Amino acid sequence: MIVMKFGGTSVQDSAAIERLIEIVQRKIELRPVIVVSALSKVTDSLQNIANLSFRGDLKSALALTESLQKRHIEMTSELLSQNQAYLAKSLSQIDDYFVKLREIVGVVNILEELSNKSMAKILSFGELLSSYIIYRALNNSGVKCAIADARGFIITDDEFLKGEPDYNSIRELTPKALNSALEGNDVVITQGFISGTKDGLNTVLGRGGSDYTAALIGMAMGATEIEIWTDVDGVHTTDPRRVGNTRSISTMSFSEAAELSFFGAKVLHPATIQPAIEKSIPVRVLNSTEPQNRGTLILRDDKITSSGVRAISFKENIIVINIFSMKMLNTFGFLTKLFEVFGKYGVSVDLISTSEVSVSLTVDNDHNLDKLTQEISGFANVTVKYDKSQVSVVGKNLKETKGLAKRIFGAICEHNITMISQGASDINVSFVVNKEDLDCVITALHKEFFE
Ligand code: ASP
């Protein structure tokens, strides 16, 4: 079997759902388990509704709830207009969900209390609604589809808004739930993102968690492939919004995908597909508006044989911290002292490079930065440079790629480079440039390696 996960934009309206149905119909013989997100932006709206109500603005919360309900009703009416009986049944279920949602939102307002537990419950309505409507739409179009409630088998601890999956329970319960749902049906649909504790309390996996659900199900079911349907045709050689002539990468390793996302690409968070990759299940990122494109296939590292530059990623608005001290010369313990300060203030470092008397590093936000620099200036000179951009050239076996540095720095020789760091992971060469040079730099690098 395979897992097919459709993200928010791939289920955002009735046209998107018609496309989903066509995509699923072509895969029926593979016994797909379909995982869906809430319609695009719905989780954000639900979060707003909860917060508004908590802050005392019940009126706005209810108005927003009303418009959400309208959107779901309209979509359902468009999808099921040919089948009045079906439509009536579905509208009544949607109505039930909204009655419940309003009840909870009302309680939050009265008690002026919004626990993570209540928030998880409220956020879950997005996926409950989308999965239900798509379940009806699939059946209406002749695909025999069952629906399974993910809260009964995606089991987590009671960290309500970022539940930690309990692999053993998931491995045990998921095949039971999904195989029995599949009996006598072509496909089964379930919700991404939402989960439950062993005691049946509603949790969620954290924002963007649907990919995680897909990977957990893939792992538990021993899927042959996991398809992540999005609105871009896979992972690109660099961000297509910034550079022309990019193309999607046909195959890449999990580590490369991880490196790309740490360094700015937003297609997929690799931590969320880890359970699949560990079991060596291929993950394919596909475009639901252009389903004929092959997308990007992500495989376990040992399955990838080709090396060389795979992609260029970048991160903007980073901050470079330079630390200089003559006391570092021929002594030891300086770095320990330095990083203790970073640890103390919870500041996470991205890139680092050192010399005998200096350390340069980058951070991607200014959280606790004042306190940090003040404390470091007690034993070293510190300067902070804002408005920098970090560029990473990512690919397998970069260290073994002869002449790579010449190609990278030759291509961008007109621009100043603030710092350089080659990751020990052997999978990226990263450097920092001025903000205003970024576009030129990534365009030149893309030309050098991909055009
Ligand atoms: N609907 C959830 C969110 O927006 C989960 C997801 O889409 O992956 O965060």
Ligand code: MG
């Ligand atoms: Mg998403």
